[in-house]
Amino acid sequence: MRIPCPWCGDRPLSEFTYGGDASKARPKNPEKASPEEWVDYVYLRDNPAGKHTEYWHHSGGCRSWLMVTRDTRSHEISRAVLAKPQPGGATS
Amino acid sequence: MRYSLGSIIRNAATGHKHWPKQWREPEPKKAYDIVLVGGGGHGLATAYYLARNHGLTNIAVLEKGYLGNGNIGRNTTIVRSNYLCPENSQFYEHSLKLWEGLSRDLNYNVMLSQRGALVVFHTPAQRDAAIRRGNALRLNGVDAVLLDTAGVKKLAPAIDCSPTARFPVLGGMLQPRGGSVRHDAVAWGFARGADAHGVDIIQNCEVTGFRIEKDRVRGVETSRGSIAAKKVGIVVAGRSSLVGQMAGLRLPIESHVLQCFVTEAIKPVLDTVVSFGAAHFSIVQSDKGGLVFNGDLDGYNSYAQRGNMAVVENVAASAVSFMPCMSRLRLLRHWGGINDMTMDGSPIITKTPVKGLFFNGGWCYGGFKATPASGWTYAHLIANGEPHPLASSYLLERFETGLVINESGTGPLPGTH
């Protein structure tokens, strides 16, 4: 598998570390989040067979965390952007 | 027909022309007391024990493809109960005891081979962790023996036990009753056993939805029509989240691919199941002669029953480093199984918010060895509506209370268990 890192280009899987589901953000106001919201964020997953938005860390490269959209059946990657919001509002 | 040496001799005389089908191929009825979704090892075991232990036989097992096409036939066939967490060790010990009587109980030789399961350690810290685990097992009434380097060498001469090895072997923890089982035979044996009790095993019947009225399950929709049921049990390793979603469940599960590997068949070279301490790598030699082993998870969500090359290279490197004699042995085939990994690494056997709907899944790496106990305790839950004492820690509530069962200690990162 290859992942197109927005900084480094198409790089082999061995340079990356998986970071799991990226579809749910950490509660914005931790104090106000209910226990159910925390359980949902920390433990529960949609785990779809199909397009999955997920974090990957380019640990053997530029050290960026990426948000990658990948089909979990074919491993086809349709989108890969930096997880860190970029100046100007764009995400990559 | 009861199987025995005599029945084989009798059938040999007639050219084996009179063996009956091992299970029927019935058409689905309109309604059952219990419908089990999933005709893999655990589903078939559940059906068998519902009939055998609870006298319930108006049951259908619905299988999307052919029975036993999932993980029951894609694993490394290892059975053991050497778990650290007491909730796990007591459960898997029950499973191992069921394995020990299973061939006779089913009248089907599943070829349990108790050649021992050895976990090798390489550092003082690993040794201490192994001792902690071994003692936990012994206090739980489970067998465990501590071996020194010479003991490991004697048991498995193929392992590089020299002091110059990259990760020198300091010793190992052996569970003498661990071993391996012929995996496909488990599915077939349970299927034949359940069928003999009158359970309908329906292949090529995909469940496409659940009929739920007022928070109570009424049946399932399938590719072969609606089937009504008073109780429905989901038991679909590798598809848990997808089937769960049809019933509105969002689960603490990620599906990952674990690759298995088999070599060409060779004469016996390894008489024990061995797991290494310096890399995720365990290996067993099958009765046919192939070395069967697995490495690490590929590490990302996957429903593709195939793995990637980095793991192949890693596994090859582990193999030749731990067992240098494997260098000229050839890898024959590798494939992937979908492991439903829970967030703490331990399974889930539970009621659900929908009355009459039960869920069994999230077996991580432990699914195969758990097969009989999973069926046994799930049957208990479905029959009685209350968890079996051996599986009472495997409820979904543990993620809310924090009483998770985290063997690996790596927390809610399913790819690391």
Next chain:
Amino acid sequence: MSRQTNRLPEGGLVDRTQVISFTFDGRKFKAHPGDTLASALLANGIHLTGRSFKYHRPRGIYTAGAEEPNALVTLGNGGRTEPNTPATMVEVYDGLKARSQNRWPSLKFDLLSVNSLLKPFFPAGFYYKTFMWPRSFWYRLYEPMIRRAAGLGTLANESDPDRYETAHTQCDVLVVGAGPAGLMATREAARAGVNVLLVDEQPLPGGHLTGEADKVDGKSGAAWAAGMADELRAMENVCILSRTTVYGRYDGMTFGAVERVGDHLSPDSALPRQRGWTIQTRQLINAAGAIERPLVFAGNDRPGVMLAGAARVYVNRYGVLPGRNVVVFTNNDDAYRTARDLSQAGANVTLVDSRAKEKVHSRGVLPASVEMHFEQYISKVKGRSHVGRVTLAPSGTEIACDLVCVSGGWTPSLHLLSHVGHRPEWDEASTSFVMKEPGDEARAAGGAAATFDLNETLREGSKAGKAAAEACGHGIPGKTNLPKADDLPAYHIEPLWRVPSAMSRADGSFVDLQNDVTVADLELATREGFGHAEHAKRYTTLGMATDQGKLANVNALGILSQLQGRPISETGTTTFRPLTAPAAFGAIAGQARGSAFRPIRRSAMHLWHENHGAVFTQAGLWLRPYFYPREDEDFAAAVKREVLAVRSSIGMVDVSTLGKIELKGPDAGNFLDRLYINAFSKMKVHRARYGVMLREDGMVFDDGTVSRLGESHYFITVTTANASAVMQHMEFCHQVHWPHLDVQFCTVSETWAAMAVAGPKARDVLARAVNGLHLENHAFPFMAVGEGTIGGAPVRVFRISFSGELAYEVYTPAGYGADVWEAIMAAGESDGITAYGTEAMTVMRTEKGHVAGPELDGRTTAADLGLGGMMSVRKNFIGRWMASRSGLEGQDRLQLVGLKPVRSDETFRMGAHLVKDIGVTGVDVSHGHISTSVYSPTCDHFIGLAMLRNGRERHGETLQVVSPLHDESVSVEVVGPVFSDPDGEKMRG
């Protein structure tokens, strides 16, 4: 050494000017360079080469390629022993030694061939139905018997002395197979300007052309291919790898391949034996050809039965005539060429075709001397260790023969098109599976696309090369010159999955030769409900031998479809999984073995430790000094001496393996406040503090120190084990959760060497060594941070104590590590400064009640460890919210306590458990476990840290420490976890 009885007087591609010799089962034979072991054995009249897996039936050479199911031999001796090697793939070199396998005492007389007689009692799956009584007999008797009988060759339990390496390459177009299609594809793609890698498993280019008599452009196929290969080699955008098998395709157009670099040379060659390739490409052209199928009839496994195409290869490529009286049995036109070529080489040939005469296109290619039988089948074969006679049905004609060539048609090699999930479909016209939708990145040409006409193959190859180049964005200039091959009649085939049951016994008709699966086994499987193709395979073991069903699978599907009365398309398909052909672990692992498997990490002071007699221990990938024994000292004595030296004077330990991260930026303090349970943003500059991080689920993740070097400059240490995980976690938190925080950080773990100087004399000694830093207590108190130099090298000094003594951690750029270490050693010499290892460090931290790895096992909360009070309630930090769940605050948690033996001379070990009563078993018997236990020289008795159920409430209680593994039990008293200097006067003094 005898004459090569079956070598033709001329012809073939072997080098007849040289004669080399090899041995098989100890007998010496002659051969020529260019021979395979199989061709050389056939040249010497040897057919019997092996025994089958289950029934130990005598078997001969069946193919001329990698798919060989029968002629598997063992090469080499000792560490070079290589079992299960297809004789068809072994290039003979002078001195080669091969031996047969899976037989005892000899190949000709194998005792286990008794299995063949007992065959009626060993149908498919018989073992599921028996061996259950009595229970212990299974593992004591039956299973050991089965295990010994099974398996093929034997592996030597020795290290492989040969060298392997791995290599990576990239190309635009990967062409697999250097046959006519592959050569044309390569040329066309290369002409377009893309980079092409052409990979072929044979030593010579040409694929099946090397074994054919037919001509291309007026030249022999082999000569044409050699010319093409020369032309391609001269192009700088083409690379050709021969003797290389592409074993697998992985996601993202990554391919694995093994190149047999030195296998065809004598083992003394300086070259690596094999090279494992990782190939990255944009386009794949699968020109891997096709594999011939056997025909299924009783006795089809006898030595002397061979694939028709293979026989042709032996004649045309190797100049070997495998038999003089030949019966060719076919259901298709291709085998007519075999009849033609063998007849022209001097054999008496009889052709048996299952088809009606009028369906056959190729009668015209045969010389008049070939006798033909249409609508006839071979029903019986006579001759146990070699065929002697066949009987035809329905005519009943008997024909004496010494070679039976069979062809059941051709199966395209679809492996590389299928490995990433594409599904082949059944194609009636070619009677084979084809890949109709291989995706945008792959295409097939030639035999792999079920194209069996040579001119069409050449055209298709050219077209595929062009299309692949276009897919890479390169058009082709100019016109394509297509070579012209001899025209042959069209390929026609009529399925014959098995000779009809009325004519030929099912139980002697082999479908899978190596695994001994017969038609009768498939019938039984169907009868018992295992009709699905996957069930049948698993029940009978069909397709699971070393050839992975390359020969058997399609025939088996055909037979199953007949038995079940449904078309093949509904019966199932074959799943292709890597590897396309078995590959040695050594080649896939390459250099990554021995010391290069997970390379060792050493600190900057490693040599000093080595020179001073350190015994090392592994910490992750690091080697760390465990202890430094002096003459006659054992482990315990050395550790005791090291501890006492620190407690009474001074010692120094290498702590370079700690993870180190440097942070800068106005929000650095804020960032750390969010990561750790305690706060750092208000900590004074030039101060350090112990910190604890949780995971998001509320469990302790890591601990270490945080130091503030400037207003917006921090430096943290993390545990050796978690160094990379913490960095990754911090990057995640910063980039994903809190990107608005203005902070930058990077790992400096390798940048700094680090050492801890500890003991009452630490200040005096360090003061002598360091310049530019005042170490007096008032100027540099406990938890102070400062900078200076030692011997000119810059150092950072942190007054941090893990041992509980007056102590300093000294950090210096790694390049100065050894110098600074030695400078402090020199400064401390007069005070008897002692290097200590990780064990003495463990002893001292245990005396002090500091937690470490064994306590931080990922299942403990801060509260469990007695660190709950550190959790700030005034800020948000990772893990705070999940740590407050009911189950993590309950009474029955395992909590950190100290232990001491009731009788001070008694010992207990790590990993032992705490119980109330001895000799009881059960789930709740263990109250906890010993996480750390050491002999404390300070207390002069054993002490321990333990995780004990509800432990903080149980100080003063007496419990039993048991280690059932060692049959040990000791009474201990539960105490607080701090044994030495509980008020910290020493480290503050």
